[in-house]
Amino acid sequence: MKKHHPGWPAVLVHDRVTLRPYERSDAQQWSKVRVANEEWLARWEPRPGGTWREANSAAGFRAMYNDLRKSTKEGTTWPFAVCYDGVLVGGLTIGNIVRRAFCSAHAGYWVDQDHAGKGITPTALALVCDHAFRFGALHRIEVNIQPHNQPSRRVVEKLGFREEAYFKSYLYINGLWRDHIGYSMTVEDVTDGGVLQRWLRSMH
Numbered sequence: 684m685k686k687h688h689p690g691w692p693a694v695l696v697h698d699r700v701t702l703r704p705y706e707r708s709d710a711q712q713w714s715k716v717r718v719a720n721e722e723w724l725a726r727w728e729p730r731p732g733g734t735w736r737e738a739n740s741a742a743g744f745r746a747m748y749n750d751l752r753k754s755t756k757e758g759t760t761w762p763f764a765v766c767y768d769g770v771l772v773g774g775l776t777i778g779n780i781v782r783r784a785f786c787s788a789h790a791g792y793w794v795d796q797d798h799a800g801k802g803i804t805p806t807a808l809a810l811v812c813d814h815a816f817r818f819g820a821l822h823r824i825e826v827n828i829q830p831h832n833q834p835s836r837r838v839v840e841k842l843g844f845r846e847e848a849y850f851k852s853y854l855y856i857n858g859l860w861r862d863h864i865g866y867s868m869t870v871e872d873v874t875d876g877g878v879l880q881r882w883l884r885s886m887h
Contacts, residue, residue: 688755688758689818689819689820690761690814690815690818690819690820690821691704691755691758691761691819692704692755693761693814693818695763695807695810695811695814696810697806697810697879698806699767699768700765700766700767700803700806700807700810701765701767701769702763702764702765702766702775702807702810702811703763703764703766704755704762704763704764705748705751705762705763705764705774706764707745707748709744709748709764709771710741710744710745710748711741712770712771713739713741713744713764713771714739714740714741714743714744716771716772716773716795717739718735718736718739718740719795720793720795720796721735721736721739723796724793725857726856726857727793727829727832727835727856728793728856729854729855729856754778758780758782759778759779759780759781760776760777760778760780761776761777761778761780761811761819762774762776762778763775763776763777763807763811765792765794765803765804765807767798767801767803772794772795772798772803773792773793773794773795773798773803773807774792774793775790775791775792775804775807775808775811776790776791776792777789777790777811777815777819777821777824778790778791780821782820785822785823786820786821786822786823787821787822787823787824787825788815788821788823788824788825789824789825789826789827790808790811790812790825790826791826792804792807792808792835792838799834802886804838805838805841805842805882806879806882808826808838808839808842808878809842809877809878809879809881809882810879812824812842812868812873812878813873813877813878813879816870816873817877821870822869822870823867823868823869823870824867824868824869825865825866825867826839826844826865826866826867827850827853827854827863827864827865827866828863828864828866829856829861829862829863829864830862830863830864836864836866839866840866841882841885842868842878842881842882843868843872843878843881844866844867844868845866845867845868845872846864846865846866847865847866847867848864848865849862849863849864849865850862850863850864850865
């Protein structure tokens with residue numbers, strides 16, 4: 684019998700931004716965007732062995748896709764392709780989903796540098812937070828960010844995430860153990876119509 688995991692799969696849409704599950708046919712576009720954004724993304728992301736180009740090749744996508752399919756079946760991951768006007772320009776993953784008394788998860792995201800500054804990432808994260816709290820039976824979402832990653836920190840601060848912790852030597856990235864700042868949001872923090880509505884109001 685197929686196991687039910689609240690909140691997945693899902694397609695989330697606001698205006699020109701769409702989040703949907705990855706498809707096997709995304710390999711070429713995902714690889715094209717990721718390879719072109721090495722300088723923009725590599726300093727922030729842990730990755731498997733090999734060069735950036737190897738890890739982000741079409742073959743690298745297919746390996747990631749197979750791993751993600753397993754974790755979605757286990758209910759521990761929601762991996763979304765982030766699309767703008769129907770074109771894949773980024774990704775947002777809710778991972779480390781733990782149920783029972785914890786009901787918590789981590790969010791991670793990236794976007795093509797050419798599409799940065801258009802409000803795509805905060806819109807995508809707001810959509811996912813609202814979905815997670817309303818339909819995904821999650822109570823808490825955490826985002827951990829390197830202290831000097833100001834663009835990513837601005838995203839969560841705009842949406843009302845709390846800065847809660849400082850994690851020393853948290854993740855091994857680009858040859859060093861990197862400190863991270865821990866942000867979080869719980870369902871009790873969303874009392875004003877939703878995270879997306881909060882974000883939209885902040886732009887006016």
